[in-house]
Amino acid sequence: MSLPALNALNFFMADVRDGLGPFLGVYLQQKGWGPQDIGLVMTVGGLAGMAATTPLGAFVDSTRAKRAVMVVASLAIIVASLTMLYVPSLTVTITAQIVQGIAGAIIAPAIAAITLGLVKQAGFARQLGFNEAFNHGGTMFAALAGGGLGYIFGLQAVFWFMAAMGAFAIVSTLAIPAAAIDHDAARGGGENADGTVPDRSWRALLTSVPLIILATVLLLFHLGNGAMLPLLGQAMVARGDGDPSSATALTVVVAQLTMIPMAFLASRLAQTKGYWLVFVLALVALPLRGLIAASVTGFWVLVPVQMLDGVGAGLLGVAVPGLVAHILRGTGRFNVGLGAVMTMQGIGASLSPTLGGWVAQSFGYGASFLALGAVAVLALLLWLLATVLFDGGWAKEAVGTLEPA
8 A cells, every 4th residue: 555655645746846837927927927026936935945955854854754744745835825826915925935945845855755764775766766757647647737727717727726636645645554664764774784883973974975976966967957948948939939838838748758768767777787877878868958959940849859858857856866865875864865965956957047048148049058968968977987986886786786774
């Protein structure tokens, strides 16, 4: 019962974790909001979530009420969303976005902790593949269903649809037996293979060279990745290529359909070849994506570009939590380490629109895609060089060879 419920949780939580996404901006625009105020509330929510990710990861490590964390976070997002629906003032919306940002920030480490607590280290890579596949399936379902309901009944229906998804996520959480979660395993605890206890102080986290390498590579990756799709959409609008609504729907469907098989592939590769190869494949996809976006014009360029986005995201969705768990194995600091890495990802993604927008404004959209792709090349080179110089056995070891922690 535990794993089917966990799969359902990942499916329904896909829509809840990210809030209302682009639907909120359209709704506020219909209420007479200007682009500046819409951008402000979305930025505030994103910054709140990014600032809270690491300390919330530490909280997930320390608490045994991980199911309650999921329930409270889901309820907070539901209430905040419905509040914005019926009281769309600037102050209320900013407050609701902060609540959503903080609640959304705790969901990823909480799900990772519950997963690790259920399947332990030996089964983590395999289950991460299922987690990501169900998550991407839920995202695609939510985008299609939300768009359809919004078209038929108006944007208010999208708010209530997300609330329903949140309610099902809560039911799925409570369907996971509390006794099935090993809380020591959930925080990455355990002993070394030789029976010794690893360093469990904060120093183990702050001085972990592999973790620092991973976080830096991911910062660079998301610095190159974050602005790629928005700039592609802007370039298409500027050239008059296709309908923006159709393009947006196509980007979601193509990317999510690609991510599902990529999640299973990443899981299999991690178990048989190690995470190093998974990361290399994910990092190679982004420069190729930038090169195609810069070289090919027209509406249908979205297909290969978004397929490559799906390749990168599908592989990294499995590899990032898996590698953090492997690096911090036995320290009891898994979730705070995952939170720290996610914060670095968030910094890169936040800076990406500034970098991409500056290059596009100064040298054109084609140059911006090449510049973002070049940043991804730096991430790839750093990964290759660092894992050689600092003995990347921690990344290359096949997960299937690991003993349970």
